Amino acid sequence: MKFEMLQSAVVEELVSRVAAFLEGRYKLQDDVEGKLQRLKELLVEIKIVGEATAGKEIKNKNLLKRLKEINDVVRQAGDLIQAIEPRCVERANASPSFSAFKLFRTAIGVAAKVLLPCAEDVKQLSVLVEKLEGITSKFGSLIALLSFDAESNKPRSTGRCPTAGLPTNLHSLVGRENEKEGIITFLLRKEPHGVRNVPVLPIIGAGGIGKTAVAQLVYNDERVKSHFSLTMWVCVSESFDAFKLTNEILDQTDSHTGYGGFKSFNKLQAILKEKLSKEIFLLVIDDVQNETGKEAWDRLKAPLNSGKEGSKILLTTRLEKVAKSMGTMNPVKVEGLPEEEYLSLFEECAFGGAKLEEHPRLAAIGKKIVSELEGSPLAARTVGALLQDKFDCDHWERIYESKMWESELDQDF
Structure with missing residues (x-):
């Protein structure tokens, strides 16, 4: 989301109003002068952060939280400064010592304003300074968050990079033997005679937890390769396009790659059905990110059910709804590494x-x-x-x- 920091001009005006108290236009109590001076310094630091975030798309929740805290405290400071002057002048006019001071200031042609804040004003000012001290003391981590958020907001191509059966990151392959062996047991077992629909086993888990890595481990296991006459891998990501996926699956059934020229979905499915009817196949459908809807999944699945007995499908998703709607059995849950x-x-x-x-x-x-x-x-x-x-x-x-x-x-x- 685009987060709007208080505009730099607003903070600048607040700095100026605080500075007005410090530049001889008011008579200040010593303790109040020190707090106002520190408030001014802190507001200048905050103004710099505001300029650094101006107009930027902020996605990091912790960064948003920090920036909102800054906004809230700056608003509180503005409200206090706006309220403090009339109260102070009113109290000053009521002060016995004010008349002589006013006559002296008037005699030399200087506006007479005496800053005599009430105890509550001083307390609120102290609290504000303390809050801002706490916020600015963490500006080191705030800068790190800004850098991290800027990095994550760099332009990327739409969607996730397509995955494939070959593993690209060996880091993700550690500590997954239990999940791997459980899935391979399912793939190699014989299903009850007469099962019409190809079994579909979902692999479910949070994004980045290692679902694809587990599927790749299974896909490349020698026992799996020797068991299935045909193995295929497609990556869905954001768009579940049955026509496109059918094309990709068909491309992996043989060396012929001219199926992309067909515009008829019916023709593609007829060809795929015929080819799969001769195979015991394994199909991995990776990274299903959105609910496909029953109709779209049924359209893709229709020719897949023609595979020979023993054919299996694995799918990976982070969504339980997808696992329930597309799977035919309880999912394998991939959790954090030990x-x-x-x-x-x-x-x-x-x-x-x-x-x-x-x-x-x-x-x-x-x-x-x-x-x-x-x-x-x-x-x-x-x-x-x-x-x-x-x-x-x-x-x-x-x-x-x-x-x-x-x-x-x-x-x-």
């Missing part, structure tokens, strides 16, 4: 080839971060890459304090 495997993966991503014993303080910070990443391999790679930029405790602490991964995990990374 602690030991995950710590090993994170160390590799964050430290690279460096030795942990050479960086004990960084290792301690890293363990705190690991405890919050929910075992996600993608989170380990993403955060690890940021940490690897600088082997510095302050840098790592800023990233830890920013909790920049939380919004990404909320969005299924």
